Amino acid sequence: MDIKLKNSRKLAVVLVILVILLPSLAMMIIRPHYIKGQGNSEPNFNTSSFMSTLVQSNYVLYAEEKQRENQAAMIPFDIFFPSAINDKQTKENEEDKNSGSKSNTSSQEISRQSLDEENFPSSKYKNSYGDEYGGYSSEEAIIASANEISNYFSRWENNFSTLRSYLQYEVRDENGKVIDSNATEELDPLLSQTKPEALDKKYAFGAIVKYDESGNVSQAEFFYGKPGNATQLLNEQVRQNPCSSFDDQYGMDAPFQKPQGRTYIYLMTAENLASFMESSNGYMEYLGVDTYRSTADLSIVFITLLGLVAAAALLLPFIKPLQLGDEKIFQVPFELVFITASFVLGFSLSMSVNGNTMSNEPIYNVLHSIGVPKGLASVLQYFWGFIGWAFIFAVCYWAAGCIRTVFVIGPKRYIQERVIIYRIWPWAKGTVKNIYNSMLHINLKDDTTKVLIKVVLINFIILGFISLMWVWGIGALIIYSLALFFLLRKYCNDLQKQYHRLLDATNQLAEGNLNGTIPEELGVFEPFRGEITKIQSGFKKAVDEEVKSQKMKTDLITNVSHDLKTPLTAIITYVDLLKDENLPAEERRHYIDVLEQKSTRLKLLIEDLFEISKATSRNVTLNIMDVDIVSLMQQAKLELHDKIEASNLYFRWRLPEDKVVLPLDSQKTYRVFENLLVNITKYAMPRTRVYVDMENDEKRVRISMKNISASELTFNPSEITERFVRGDASRNTEGSGLGLAIAKSFVELQGGSLQIMVDADLFTVEIVFPKP
Known part of the structure; x- marks a missing residue:
């Protein structure tokens, strides 16, 4: 075994x-x-950037040919935009002919001006886009374009100069005659065949671009040992206009002149490619050749x-x-x-x-x-x-x-047995908690010497372990502990002074000084400054509320006396008139109608007073049931139809088509809708629109009523729902001033909210009932 x-x-x-x-x-x-x-992988020439470099090489060789033909220095603009110069000279010659003078501005003179940064700074034109070129003259457009094409051509020359010593090239005219070359043998025979074997072995790549007599591309091919779409990319680049943006920037609509009747042939040997890769120092990526090897x-x-x-x-x-x-x-x-x-x-x-x-x-x-x-x-x-x-x-x-x-x-046992942090956590947590509690319960009124001794001993133990790593640590530790003791004792004395400042501030607050301030710093008790400020604000708010309550009581007595006295005086007056036995029957009936009207108004005032008293004291019994508030609003609309019609207002009702059922007291909710609608008929400006909207979503039901007030709204929206507060301070309109107060109380008793908003003369009431 x-x-x-x-x-x-x-x-x-x-x-x-x-x-x-x-x-x-x-x-x-x-x-x-x-x-x-x-590392031995060949670079990838199958990129749009490298094809663009080859096409730009065509332009550089074309410019060199033009320079040789002209036997004088020519700027790129003269070479690639000859039609712009010709059109300008033709126009100037016609103007000079009509004026009898002779033009002295030649193509070369304009070209030299284009390089004159003092007279025509290129930055002025390079940053001009959009419609700004509309203010350019024809000469300014030429000068701006000349500056830009000079910058382009400078980059083309730099790129081609890097390739020239490693690249074999050949330029032929429309008759096939070689007019420029740096090769030791003719290159055209090598490219005339379809990917000859010699090209694959001896050369890394080859390319041919042929332009007809009008400058259009008739042939563009790229030969490369690896499969790809290099020829397609070359065709795309050679047919593009490198200066197509000049029209948008400067209003320069002259065409870019490409080489005419020329064929450009390029070949690079594998040996030259290896030399180029060793000496390029990353410049191949700049020319568009992909050399990244992942x-x-x-x-x-x-x-x-x-x-x-x-x-x-x-x-x-x-x-x-x-x-x-x-x-x-x-x-x-x-x-x-x-x-x-x-x-x-x-x-x-x-x-x-x-x-x-x-x-x-x-x-x-x-x-x-x-x-x-x-x-x-x-x-x-x-x-x-x-x-x-x-x-x-x-x-x-x-x-x-x-x-x-x-x-x-198992994870639980693994954490308990193999995780070091879990093992030391209870001890560390208990130690930190004990130290925190000991510092938290310091009584600053007592002698702090004992507390300081405990803190210093803890600090001594901690620094003792640290000093074991240093030979002279014990002596320095004793000096450090003594200095720390005296420093902490001074700190605690200052702490007691700050504590007494805090007590003085709270005593002033207790004595009723709600405007007292603490001018000195409180140190560690500084957060109490904000708390004391909050207490002062709270006391001030309570005092203001009490003053407001007292004022409301006074206003209540005044308003109730006024509103009850008015109909009561009318009743007494008309009763005295009815005592006249000789009073005609028609007047008697009129007086009786007035008495009935005033007594009804008195009854409604007393009922409203009882309603608001019960609602304010929360002594209201609610009969909660499932109520369709859409139907309830429709009912209020129907029963108040006469008043709505008489008010000369245009109501716009936007209510849900489906039922909206909420647990409410139907009678109290109807009273809310009735009070708000009646309030609108009383105070809204005639011949204006009233909007009654009801929105139903997943969490709540929102009801809003908007109208334009007939009189200026000068009251505070937060006070209009108080008892006996009216929109017309003169109290000339009929009403108790309790309608909005009753509506708000009934809504809040049912768990909703009622808010009044005023924007100029726009009066808005918004009711929100949350869904259970």
Whole structure:
């Protein structure tokens, strides 16, 4: 049995070693060859930017040809916009002919002016867009365009000068005659065949662009060893106008003159390409050649191998005869596993992605420099790299094996046993809490010496551990503790002074001084300054509310007396008139009608007074039931139809078509709608529109009533819902002044809200009932 167990353990060790060494060997083989292959990859010319560079080379060679023909210096504008100069000279000649004078402005003179920054600064025109060029004269447009094309051509020349020494080119006229070339042999025969074998082997790429006598492109082809759409990209670039923006910028509508009757042939040998890549220092990317070589694929291979190693660490322990996974090395605390694995695996991932990392073979260089033979140095370098990869995959196996215990013993037990922070957390939490409580409950009225001694002792213990790392730490620690004691005692004395300032401020507040201030700083008690200010504001608000309440009581008595006395006086007067026995029957009936009207008004005033009294005291019994408030509003509209018609107002009702059911008291809610609608008929300006809207959403029902007031709204919207407050301060209109107050009370009793808003003469009432 022991022999079988030993064999199983040996087999387990061998499997683990193989799991670690095989991926290491794979990375040692794959990574150098992959990076070497990426480094030997050819650049990619199949880009729009490089095709644009070739087309610009045509323009540079065309300009050089024009310079030779003219035997004088010509600026790019004269070469590429000849029609603009000709049109201007023709126009000036006609003007001079009519005026009898002779024009002295030539094409070259205008061209020289275009380079004169003092007279015509290019920045003035380069930044002009939109319709601004509308103010340009024809000469200014020419000068602005000349400046811009000069800048363009300068960049074209710089790019072509970089390519010229590595590129073989040839220019032929319309008859096929070579008029310009830097090649040792004619290039046209090489490109006349369809991708000849010699081109693929000797040359890296070739291109031909042919213009007809009108400057139109008749042929554009690009020959390249790799498949792609290079010819299509070349055709797109060669047919574009490089100065198409001049018309929008400067109002320059003259056409760009491309080469006429010319054929341009370009070839670059593989040897010149290699030289160009070594000496370009990144300039090939600027010319549009794609030379970027990504090693992201290598990182995917590395991550895949890491995943296979981690999977092996998780799955091998399930093979019970191997008896893996219970070793002490896999019982390491989580924090150590996390830090180690993150650092090692993160560094190795960056190394696998970056092809330059570890490519300089430092071990080989050091060993070879001290006289170790090349063969042995190479073996040692290879062995060192193999050990490094083995260490990385071993860390991956170990980290996965440690994490595996989460599934074996469960997350809760793993946190309790393997997470260091969890173990020290209760102790740290208790210690911090005790120190906090001891500092929090300091009585600043008592002697603070004992408290200071405790704080200094704690500080002494902490600094004692720190000073163990320094030879002279104990002496400095004693001096530091003494200085800290005297400093803290002074601080506590100042703290007591600040505390007494705070007490003085609160005593003033207690004595009724609501305007008192604290001019001095309160130190650690500074936050209490804001709290005291809040208390002062609260007391002031309470006093103001009490004053307002007293005023309301006085106004209540005054208004009730006035509103009750008016109909009562009328009743008494008409009763005295009715005592006349000789009073005609018709007048008697009139007096009786007046008495009935005044008594009814008196009754309504008293009922409203009782209603608002009960609502204010919350002594109202609500009969809650499911009520369709749409139907309730329609009912109020129907019953008040006569008043609405008599008010000469145009009501606009926007109510939901479906039912809107809410748990409300139908009688009280109807009273709210009735009071608001009656209020509108009384105070709205005749011949204006009134809007009654009802909105229903998922959370609430919103009812708004808007009207234009007949009189100026000078009252405070927050006070109009108070008892016996009317919009007309003179109280000439009929009413108790309780309508809005009753409506607001009934709405709030049912859990809703009523808000009054005033905007100039627009009077708005908004009711919101929340949905259950």
